[in-house]
Amino acid sequence: MARVEKERTVEELTEMFKKAQAVVLSDFTGLNVEEMAELRRRCRDSSVVYRVAKNTLARFAASKADLEPLLPYLTGPNGFTFGYDDPAVPAKVINDFAKESGKLTIKGGVFQGEVIGPDQVKRIATLPGKDVLLSQLLMQVGAPISRFAEVLRSVLREFLYVLTQIGEVKGAEQREGEAEKKPEEKKSEELEQGKEQP
Structure with missing residues (x-):
């Protein structure tokens, strides 16, 4: 050489x-x-x-x-x-x-x-190879994040459920209030009609 x-x-x-x-x-x-x-x-x-x-x-x-x-x-x-x-x-x-x-x-x-x-x-x-080790690392790092995201989703679901329940209660109260107002409105309408007739 x-x-x-x-x-x-x-x-x-x-x-x-x-x-x-x-x-x-x-x-x-x-x-x-x-x-x-x-x-x-x-x-x-x-x-x-x-x-x-x-x-x-x-x-x-x-x-x-x-x-x-x-x-x-x-x-x-x-x-x-x-x-x-x-x-x-x-x-x-x-x-x-x-x-x-x-x-x-x-x-x-x-x-x-x-x-x-x-x-x-x-x-x-x-x-294991580099790619396997990286994916294992990402899974370890990502696990707490995904658990946190699931907790947030759960809290959001519960919040939406509470809002739905509040809406239903308010809707029921409003319907009851309208039902109570209707007989009074009918009486006032009849009175008004009676006044209009000579």
């Missing part, structure tokens, strides 16, 4: 380390060509990037990205899985593939800027 190409690879890896929400480091020893192609396909389908890099170049890139604690993990064959959107996805993809193939070994990773060990990567792999 020419020096210019090595420098370009280091720069690319450095940017990938800096931009990624999560990086999973794995040892791909024992994977054949078909299995490696399947791993790359799954990564692409999950919107993560799988990249193999020489350790010397990866060390330079990790140092430039302020990830020196990752350096002890950079021994032997290494594949890097970079996730840019949902930080749990690279861990899920690699963990699932490692379980199925029995050949891929999780060595560690970087999760939101912090270097983590293989056990932590496996724990992250069991977390």
Whole structure:
């Protein structure tokens, strides 16, 4: 590999380390060509990037990205899985593939800027995805609001019921008052008619 190409690879890896929400480091020893192609396909389908890099170049890139604690993990064959959107996805993809193939070994990773060990990567792999966590959070935040809205609706219903009852009582009183006035009005009308007749 020419020096210019090595420098370009280091720069690319450095940017990938800096931009990624999560990086999973794995040892791909024992994977054949078909299995490696399947791993790359799954990564692409999950919107993560799988990249193999020489350790010397990866060390330079990790140092430039302020990830020196990752350096002890950079021994032997290494594949890097970079996730840019949902930080749990690279861990899920690699963990699932490692379980199925029995050949891929999780060595560690970087999760939101912090270097983590293989056990932590496996724990992250069991977390629900970002969208599921956000919907759960919104449900938790929204539950008190919806209960409050239901209380307001209930109070409004009760208020409208009271107004309806008051209206019915007033209407009944008014009808009774009109019924009482009618005989008096009839008498006054008769008196008035009697006065008009000579």
